[in-house]
Amino acid sequence: MPDPKWFQPRPSANNYAGDNSGASNLGPNSEDLLKAVNDRRAAVAAFDGVDPASVPADALTASGSGLDPHISVAYAKEQVNRVAKERKLPVETVAKLVDNYTEGRSLGFLGDEGVNVVLLNKAISEQR
Template sequence: MTKIRGTSRQYWVAVRAMLVMTVVLGILYPLLVTGVGQLAFNAQANGTIRQVDGEPVGSALIGQGFVDEDELALPEWFQSRPSAAGAGWDGAASSGSNYGPENPDLLDAIAARQQAISELDGVSVDQIPADAVTASGSGLDPHISPDYARLQVPRVAEARGLEESAVAELVESRIQSGDLGYLGDPTVNVLDLNIALQQMDPDGSN
């Protein structure tokens, strides 16, 4: 009888511990973390969604394509890096191509991208920066290099009927330094740049 009581007590202690931990770790802790996230890091917790005229147009943390239904670059927009995530910039299929640097398929893809950019922007292949023709490890990098953004200025300005100098100034104003001011290379967020571009008046002012 004593052994049965002892076993029953152990079971009861285990059940109570499970209930307490379920409430603390399964309910209270997630609520606390969510509350702190919403109060202290609201934009990050909600995906840093960008809106235009009250409508969401994308996340500043996830790259997207500015292409037509045939996957051809729209000349009036700054273009993102290529993407190997799903069919391209698929947030549910983040991945790189996993091709090695000497893989023939990768080399063919880079050559095709170089040719497309050369024709679109009217530049020689040796002027095209590496990030313009290679996908990031996640396939969702929302940034491009300042060099790639500058390369696109003449084409975007012409397509929109804007002064090239005004579009160039816009690009320079959108260059972000590395993390903490010194980690990593300067970048330009393509979505933020295109939103600012859309808000420009025909005379080139914001």
């Protein structure tokens, strides 16, 4: 069970095993993949106390390696209220940390902004 005091990373296709980086190889027509996504949607929504329809895609789809520390800005913002409540911190403080640890697009134009969960959780641990 994940610890609600911390921002959560993307799911991992291999349970975050650093010595076994690889994807599940489940295709878009896979019933197993659809079940996994639906199960994750329900679990994340319940854990974060949000509407299942608002759960961002990166909270539902597994990272091939589980080693990339980045999540979407939307997924980080979804977790702010839970983390603030569990840590007894003002929501504004936690939201500001998400903003501070939001990184720009690669080379300024590739992909989307992201939030490094490792650095964000380290900053959260330093809050009093």
